[in-house]
Amino acid sequence: MDIRNIAIIAHVDHGKTTLVDALLRQSGTFRDNQQVAERAMDKNDLERERGITILAKCTSVIWKDVRINIVDTPGHADFGGEVERILSMVDGVVVLVDAAEGPMPQTKFVTQKALAQGLCPIVIVNKVDRQDARPHEVHDEVFDLFAILDANDDQLDFPTLFAVGRDGWAADKPEGPRENLNPLFDLILKHVPPPKRDLEQPFSMLVTLLEYDPYLGRVLTGRIETGRVKANMAIKALRVDGSQVEQARVSKLLTFRGLERIAAEEAEAGDIVAIAGLTNATVADTLCALEFSQPLTAIPVDPPTLSMTFSVNDSPYAGQEGTKVTSRMIGDRLKRESEGNVAIGVKESEERDSYEVSGRGELQLGVLIETMRREGFELSISRPRVLFRTNENGERTEPFEDVQIDVDEEYSGNVVEKMANRKAEMTEMRPSGAGKVRIVFRAPSRGLIGYHGEFLTDTRGTGLMNRSFAGYAPWKGPIEGRRNGVLISNGLGETVAYGLWYLEERGPLFVGAGVKTYEGMIIGEHSRGNDLEVNCLKAKQLTNIRASGKDEAVRLTTPRKISLEDAIAYIQDDELVEVTPKSIRLRKRILDPNDRKKAQRNSGS
Numbered sequence: 001m002d003i004r005n006i007a008i009i010a011h012v013d014h015g016k017t018t019l020v021d022a023l024l025r026q027s028g029t030f031r032d033n034q035q036v037a038e039r040a041m042d043k044n045d046l047e048r049e050r051g052i053t054i055l056a057k058c059t060s061v062i063w064k065d066v067r068i069n070i071v072d073t074p075g076h077a078d079f080g081g082e083v084e085r086i087l088s089m090v091d092g093v094v095v096l097v098d099a100a101e102g103p104m105p106q107t108k109f110v111t112q113k114a115l116a117q118g119l120c121p122i123v124i125v126n127k128v129d130r131q132d133a134r135p136h137e138v139h140d141e142v143f144d145l146f147a148i149l150d151a152n153d154d155q156l157d158f159p160t161l162f163a164v165g166r167d168g169w170a171a172d173k174p175e176g177p178r179e180n181l182n183p184l185f186d187l188i189l190k191h192v193p194p195p196k197r198d199l200e201q202p203f204s205m206l207v208t209l210l211e212y213d214p215y216l217g218r219v220l221t222g223r224i225e226t227g228r229v230k231a232n233m234a235i236k237a238l239r240v241d242g243s244q245v246e247q248a249r250v251s252k253l254l255t256f257r258g259l260e261r262i263a264a265e266e267a268e269a270g271d272i273v274a275i276a277g278l279t280n281a282t283v284a285d286t287l288c289a290l291e292f293s294q295p296l297t298a299i300p301v302d303p304p305t306l307s308m309t310f311s312v313n314d315s316p317y318a319g320q321e322g323t324k325v326t327s328r329m330i331g332d333r334l335k336r337e338s339e340g341n342v343a344i345g346v347k348e349s350e351e352r353d354s355y356e357v358s359g360r361g362e363l364q365l366g367v368l369i370e371t372m373r374r375e376g377f378e379l380s381i382s383r384p385r386v387l388f389r390t391n392e393n394g395e396r397t398e399p400f401e402d403v404q405i406d407v408d409e410e411y412s413g414n415v416v417e418k419m420a421n422r423k424a425e426m427t428e429m430r431p432s433g434a435g436k437v438r439i440v441f442r443a444p445s446r447g448l449i450g451y452h453g454e455f456l457t458d459t460r461g462t463g464l465m466n467r468s469f470a471g472y473a474p475w476k477g478p479i480e481g482r483r484n485g486v487l488i489s490n491g492l493g494e495t496v497a498y499g500l501w502y503l504e505e506r507g508p509l510f511v512g513a514g515v516k517t518y519e520g521m522i523i524g525e526h527s528r529g530n531d532l533e534v535n536c537l538k539a540k541q542l543t544n545i546r547a548s549g550k551d552e553a554v555r556l557t558t559p560r561k562i563s564l565e566d567a568i569a570y571i572q573d574d575e576l577v578e579v580t581p582k583s584i585r586l587r588k589r590i591l592d593p594n595d596r597k598k599a600q601r602n603s604g605s
Contacts, residue, residue: 003270004192005223007071007086009110010096015126019096019165020059020072024258026168026181027061027068058209058221058256058272063185069256069272073110085208085283085342087117088299089223089272092192094184095121095142099133099162099174102141104404109468112149121146122191123160124184128174132434135162135174159191195223195270202289203227203235205275206296210283210339216252216276220287223272225296227289229253230266236288237281238295245285251277282339304345304358305399305445305469308365308568309382310334311354313578315587316492316518321580322378327353330379333372344368358387360469362449366565373564373579381568381577386446389472397472399445404438405455407463412437414458422447423476442470447479450569482572485531487524488588489517497554499538506532509559510586520591522575525560533593562586574599 008020060069071086087093093114097103103111114121123142125135139160146156161184163170170184171177209221229235231253237245254261254274267273275287284298312318312327319325324333331348334355338346344365345358359365362384369381389397403424407415409431416426416439424443432438448467455465487506497513509524517523517536526532562570567577567584574596578585590596 002066003069003195004066004092004188005069005071005090005195005270005272006092006094006188006192007073007090007114008094008096009073009114010107010126015096015098015165017072019124019126019163020070022165022168022181023061023070023184024059027063027185059258060256060272061258064189066189067271068185068188071272085299087114087119088206089208091119091195092188093119093121094188095123096126096165097123097138097142098130099125099128099135099138100130101406102134102138103145104466108145108149111145115146115149115151115155120155120191121158122184122187123158124170125160125162125174126165128162129164129167133174159187161187197269198226199228199269201226202292203229203233204286204288204292204296205229205273206298207237207281207283207285207287212336213276218278218281219254219274219276220278220281220285221272221274222287224267224269226269228266228268229273229275231264234290235275235278236290236292237278238286238288238292240284240295240298242293242295246278246280247290248278250275283342303387304343304360305387306361306365306384306449307345307356307358307387308384309349309351309354310357310369311349311351311380311382311576313378313380313580315380315521315578315585315591317516317580318378321582323376325378330372330377331355333375333377337368361445361467362565362568366568369568369579370564373581376581378580379578381579383571383573383575384449384568386444386449388475391472391474396475398475400470400473401443401445401448401467402470403441403443403448404466405441405463406432406436406438407459409435409437411459411463412439415439415455415463418451418454418458419443421480422451423479444473444476444479445469447476450482453566453569482570483529485526485529486522486575486586487526488531488533488593489521489523489536490519490533490593491535491537492518493537495523495536496539497556498540499536500556501554502538503534503536504557506534509557510562511536512556512559516583518587518591520588520593520596522586522588 058069058071060067071090073086095107095111097107125138127133128135143156161170161172162174168181169178170181172183203224204226205222205224207220207222211219213219229250231250233250234247235250236247239245253264253267255264255267256272261274281287286295310330312330313325334346334357338344343360347356349356357365369379372379386398391397405415419441422443424441424447426439426441428440430438452465455463487503495511495513495515495517500509500513503509503524507525507527511517511523523536562584564579564584567586571577571586574589576587576589578587588596590599
């Protein structure tokens with residue numbers, strides 16, 4: 001059967017997964033009466049909750065006797081490692097752009113990678129039914145973006161369709177006809193070349209995705225480059241340097257048919273398949289026939305820019321809420337993650353029972369922590385820190401990001417001031433219509449840690465901030481951190497409403513009444529710059545003398561709810577986030593107040 005392999009790339013929330021839903025429906029993959037969840041490709045619980053794609057996924061549809069393998073890719077820069085690998089599996093890309101927002105930082109990031117691979121894109125201007133849609137201007141902006149990214153003449157001569165993925169139609173003009181996605185199917189067959197198929201050579205395949213199946217073990221996905229592979233065939237795995245990893249048999253050969261993975265007896269060059277049966281092979285390894293000797297070239301992935309320390313939970317409540325608490329369990333889980341996700345690095349830390357975990361950004365590491373938490377792990381997490389380098393001149397360099405902010409004009413002054421305090425340089429500022437301004441900054445990554453929550457507060461939740469990695473540049477100097485101190489519990493037990501009521505004047509609280517607390521745990525933010533130890537367990541003294549007036553019931557202000565991302569961004573270097581399946585707690589690294597003071601004296605602070 002004839003084959004086409006394509007990836008759908010776009011910025012987060014521009015409608016990739018919804019479009020794939022419509023392609024699956026209209027190709028006859030689902031029965032007419034079949035109940036299918038919205039955004040069917042986002043199967044992961046976190047993806048459904050957050051409304052974003054985290055893991056790349058494969059599917060396929062058949063149109064006019066041609067199998068179209070489709071890869072749905074993540075739209076967030078933190079998961080760029082997934083996208084880069086996927087591009088080696090496909091022969092064409094569909095670039096999806098919102099008709100109102102236009103090309104965004106992630107569109108630029110992934111498109112740059114696709115153009116560098118020599119892929120010729122198809123552009124879809126999506127959501128043309130929006131009231132603020134400007135489809136023709138966005139089409140021009142996409143052309144300008146391709147030109148900036150050094151696209152060649154063939155790539156600049158890209159075909160364009162206008163669409164509403166949710167309603168399932170695409171057409172040559174924004175006005176329609178608004179019937180179906182047939183124009184997109186036909187354009188894919190016409191514009192995307194079939195894969196080069198060398199069936200005479202022995203079998204070879206580059207591993208681009210790895211996942212674990214409770215029944216099959218390691219499942220390795222990739223595109224077959226040469227030859228044929230059969231179930232139960234003897235194969236070997238080669239590292240990038242040519243050394244052999246292992247030799248094994250293909251216990252299961254799986255092909256992608258709609259949303260299902262179907263067992264197959266044989267697959268040929270050009271098709272995307274999943275193979276089970278190997279125990280050590282991982283991403284970027286070459287699976288091949290025994291007579292094959294030269295490994296396939298793997299795409300280098302941009303290095304991590306941020307790291308955190310994951311350590312054993314040593315709080316007084318350790319082991320009470322989770323089932324996986326030892327350093328060996330944590331280490332094994334992190335090692336497994338780093339094998340399947342090349343954008344994450346793991347190494348043992350100098351500190352006891354802890355690991356240095358590096359990744360692309362706060363969101364990526366936050367998703368990993370949340371996933372482990374749901375699996376029953378208990379962890380202590382340190383403040384994120386950027387990974388510095390030294391350039392050829394001996395200068396210290398740090399990672400920088402391009403930050404694009406869309407905000408109402410009335411809040412723009414505040415945003416510019418806050419970004420300047422974080423050593424960001426404004427590179428562009430222009431009105432974007434409807435009373436909004438688009439501001440672009442080049443900012444050091446460490447200055448952006450913890451800013452997103454503050455940004456949403458400053459813009460009353462109306463601002464949009466998008467970030468993408470720009471590269472390394474000379475160190476910008478010290479950046480001011482959190483100005484306020486914290487309120488620290490001085491005892492072990494459950495918080496009492498009466499005690500908390502007296503503490504409200506000291507600053508906003510993070511806990512309500514009846515919450516477990518311990519010595520050294522952070523229960524709120526101090527209104528001043530210093531830390532303050534407080535008694536949140538204080539109960540009202542009872543006497544046998546009744547007051548002449550009625551005792552008023554204690555009414556507490558609703559505590560400030562802190563999410564995992566908020567907590568990681570909030571803490572300082574001497575603080576940790578305690579993460580368990582049931583709780584997220586902030587705490588001091590050193591719980592005992594006397595030891596804490598000694599450590600401060602020794603550090604000279």
